[in-house]
Amino acid sequence: MKLEDLRGRLSLTVREYLELSGAGRDSTYAAVKNGDLPAIKVCGTTRIPTFRLLTETYGIPADIAAQVIGLPQADSEAGPASPTIATVHALTKSTGGTQDDTPPAA
Numbered sequence: 001m002k003l004e005d006l007r008g009r010l011s012l013t014v015r016e017y018l019e020l021s022g023a024g025r026d027s028t029y030a031a032v033k034n035g036d037l038p039a040i041k042v043c044g045t046t047r048i049p050t051f052r053l054l055t056e057t058y059g060i061p062a063d064i065a066a067q068v069i070g071l072p073q074a075d076s077e078a079g080p081a082s083p084t085i086a087t088v089h090a091l092t093k094s095t096g097g098t099q100d101d102t103p104p105a106a
Contacts, residue, residue, distance in 0.1 A: 011047035
């Protein structure tokens with residue numbers, strides 16, 4: 001997996017993250033457990049939120065991360081159904097990291 005493969009991806013599986021980062025499986029799960037790597041649970045599967053990975057873990061500015069992923073800017077004419085940077089960030093933050101919480105209803 002390459003950085004350009006992140007386009008349109010709101011989250012990655014751990015396996016995809018391992019391919020992208022070259023990190024080890026055990027160290028990745030340890031980083032998720034101690035909060036060093038942002039993660040959420042979706043139907044029992046650990047997912048790495050792409051926007052948070054780029055901004056929080058790799059320190060990429062939010063506007064650049066949004067361009068890499070292909071998210072519309074908040075002031076774009078994408079329409080109400082399209083996720084914006086703020087929406088994606090709020091949803092992934094609201095899950096409390098690695099907890100099994102479901103995102104709040106819109």
